[in-house]
Amino acid sequence: MADGGPVLELRGLRKRFGGLAVTDDVSLAVAPGAIHAVIGPNGAGKTTLVHQISGLLAPDSGRVLFAGEDVTALPMHRRARLGLARTFQITSVVPGFSALENAALAVQARSGSSFRLLRPAAGQLALDDPAMEALEAVGLADRARTPAGALSHGERRQLELAVALAMRPRLLLLDEPLAGAGPEEAERLVGVLSGLRGRYAILLVEHDMPAVFALADGISVLVYGRVVATGPPAAIRANPEVRAAYLGEDDAA
Amino acid sequence: MERASAALREASPALLLLGLLAAAPFLGFGQGYTMTLLARAMILAMAAVSLSVLVGGAGLVSLGHAAPLGVGAYAVVALDAAGVTEGLVVLPGAAAAAALFALATGAVAIRTSGVHFIMITLAFGQMAFFTAGSLTAYGGDDGYTLYGRTELFGTRLLEDRLGFHWVCLGLLAAVLLLCRLLLASRFGRVLRASRENPLRVRAVGFEPYPFRLLAYALMGAVAGLAGALLANATEFVAPSYMAWQRSGDLLFMAILGGLGSLPGAVAGALAIVLLEEWLSELTEHWRLIFGPLLILSVLFLRGGLAGLPAQLGGLLRRG
Ligand SMILES: Nc1ncnc2c1ncn2[C@@H]1O[C@H](COP(=O)(O)OP(=O)(O)OP(=O)(O)O)[C@@H](O)[C@H]1O
Ligand SMILES: [Mg+2]
Numbered sequence: 001m002a003d004g005g006p007v008l009e010l011r012g013l014r015k016r017f018g019g020l021a022v023t024d025d026v027s028l029a030v031a032p033g034a035i036h037a038v039i040g041p042n043g044a045g046k047t048t049l050v051h052q053i054s055g056l057l058a059p060d061s062g063r064v065l066f067a068g069e070d071v072t073a074l075p076m077h078r079r080a081r082l083g084l085a086r087t088f089q090i091t092s093v094v095p096g097f098s099a100l101e102n103a104a105l106a107v108q109a110r111s112g113s114s115f116r117l118l119r120p121a122a123g124q125l126a127l128d129d130p131a132m133e134a135l136e137a138v139g140l141a142d143r144a145r146t147p148a149g150a151l152s153h154g155e156r157r158q159l160e161l162a163v164a165l166a167m168r169p170r171l172l173l174l175d176e177p178l179a180g181a182g183p184e185e186a187e188r189l190v191g192v193l194s195g196l197r198g199r200y201a202i203l204l205v206e207h208d209m210p211a212v213f214a215l216a217d218g219i220s221v222l223v224y225g226r227v228v229a230t231g232p233p234a235a236i237r238a239n240p241e242v243r244a245a246y247l248g249e250d251d252a253a
Numbered sequence: 254m255e256r257a258s259a260a261l262r263e264a265s266p267a268l269l270l271l272g273l274l275a276a277a278p279f280l281g282f283g284q285g286y287t288m289t290l291l292a293r294a295m296i297l298a299m300a301a302v303s304l305s306v307l308v309g310g311a312g313l314v315s316l317g318h319a320a321p322l323g324v325g326a327y328a329v330v331a332l333d334a335a336g337v338t339e340g341l342v343v344l345p346g347a348a349a350a351a352a353l354f355a356l357a358t359g360a361v362a363i364r365t366s367g368v369h370f371i372m373i374t375l376a377f378g379q380m381a382f383f384t385a386g387s388l389t390a391y392g393g394d395d396g397y398t399l400y401g402r403t404e405l406f407g408t409r410l411l412e413d414r415l416g417f418h419w420v421c422l423g424l425l426a427a428v429l430l431l432c433r434l435l436l437a438s439r440f441g442r443v444l445r446a447s448r449e450n451p452l453r454v455r456a457v458g459f460e461p462y463p464f465r466l467l468a469y470a471l472m473g474a475v476a477g478l479a480g481a482l483l484a485n486a487t488e489f490v491a492p493s494y495m496a497w498q499r500s501g502d503l504l505f506m507a508i509l510g511g512l513g514s515l516p517g518a519v520a521g522a523l524a525i526v527l528l529e530e531w532l533s534e535l536t537e538h539w540r541l542i543f544g545p546l547l548i549l550s551v552l553f554l555r556g557g558l559a560g561l562p563a564q565l566g567g568l569l570r571r572g
Pocket of ligand 1: 017022040041042043044045046047048049089
């Protein structure tokens with residue numbers, strides 16, 4: 001990776017669903033350690049963009065560069081191995097696994113071969129210690145032994161973040177991490193995220209405007225698949241086009 | 254200490270079943286015919302356990318598991334026809350042949366999922382069935398009679414009923430242990446996670462396909478081993494080894510036992526083999542009773558046979 005270069009760079013990304021342009025010539029960059037937010041109204045194409053960055057969907061054209069490397073053609077699991085971790089708008093964990101085992105699975109992906117067929121995985125400290133650390137980082141350590149399926153909605157969101165952290169990624173792709181969390185849980189998650197500042201590059205998709213303006217170093221506004229504005233929070237807040245297109249007067253507070 | 258006792262508690266259903274099977278010859282079940290029946294049950298139990306790993310562990314619902322079993326049996330035939338009867342060659346050879354079969358068919362089948370996977374495994378099973386029927390060198394549709402059983406270290410251990418009993422029991426115990434370790438390993442963890450949520454597994458950096466394929470091949474090998482033993486038990490091999498009804502029976506044993514429970518699959522195999530035998534002695538229309546019994550068991554045994562103790566306990570407490 002070119003030192004000082006962006007961790008993530010999108011160049012002219014396009015994606016259509018039938019006649020609908022859902023990603024329309026999107027270019028943006030996320031610097032190491034920076035939190036870059038993508039905001040936009042419902043259906044603007046934010047999740048579709050995250051899918052293309054993570055490799056779940058292939059763009060029609062354009063390129064995805066990760067740490068300077070062109071990963072446009074790589075499948076999701078290969079990008080994950082390179083250090084690209086994502087969470088899903090609809091929480092995705094392994095419900096039958098304990099919180100700890102969910103995180104340990106992520107540790108396993110980056111440490112040693114998983115084609116080991118006989119030695120029990122549970123209790124391997126090389127897996128459990130980093131997994132526990134990740135749970136601690138999101139404040140879920142006391143729920144380590146609870147099956148993920150039995151966690152509350154907010155706790156599952158925390159767990160998904162812990163799983164992403166357990167991958168020791170270079171970029172966190174978070175699709176509405178605060179959606180559906182109660183006010184208290186949201187506050188805690190914002191605290192966790194701001195604690196990650198500087199250690200991870202983060203691309204944050206979020207509707208919660210106070211959280212976005214509190215966390216982001218830079219913001220891109222997506223409307224109908226197009227980036228209509230990019231800049232630091234203050235500039236975005238003041239941009240009249242953005243206010244008209246997206247931020248209602250009360251949201252812009 | 255605590256961990257050791259927890260492990261013991263977990264292993265106790267398997268130990269109980271294996272203990273009963275070990276004691277059977279001394280508890281009045283030592284007559285020739287009963288022993289034959291028990292051997293058959295233990296052999297089918299191995300295949301059912303391997304299918305249980307696929308279905309309950311990996312989420313691969315195969316309706317063609319009789320095919321690798323049959324491949325194992327035909328490997329015994331092919332080696333017998335070539336004059337090879339040493340078990341140290343025959344048994345690994347049967348397992349390897351079945352593993353290769355599973356690897357080749359699985360490479361295609363595992364690219365599909367859900368109903369498609371069920372259909373494609375069924376189709377491969379039928380292909381194997383018809384292929385076996387066309388092997389004129391091995392008797393075609395009429396099958397092939399083995400005039401001697403496989404030997405072990407040059408001794409005729411498998412000819413002896415009790416000897417055969419111990420070999421089947423030992424191999425069943427080994428299969429149970431290895432499958433249990435497999436599911437608990439790093440490999441098994443990825444396999445189980447892929448069953449529950451393949452998207453999550455990809456997102457952390459694993460492609461489920463090679464894990465599923467290796468599991469499919471390994472469990473095919475176990476079925477092949479069972480097939481080789483079954484060929485010895487009956488001293489006869491025919492295409493019916495691979496009939497889809499047998500695949501259905503194996504699936505039923507695994508499900509009756511309780512999905513994902515390995516000792517459950519053993520109990521399921523024992524229950525079905527013995528019940529089938531007992532009912533067919535009572536009446537020639539035994540299938541009329543057998544079918545409804547299976548349906549009732551699916552309706553009322555929620556956790557399968559493995560869940561039976563808990564279910565009975567609940568009834569007693571309520572009653
Ligand atoms: N697989 C698909 N096939 C066809 N259209 C799709 C598909 N996925 C998404 N869309 C459409 O693409 C548009 C963008 O969807 P996307 O989920 O990316 O929006 P979003 O910005 O994440 O919205 P939200 O804020 O509600 O999460 C929507 O109009 C949606 O209906
Ligand atoms: Mg979305």
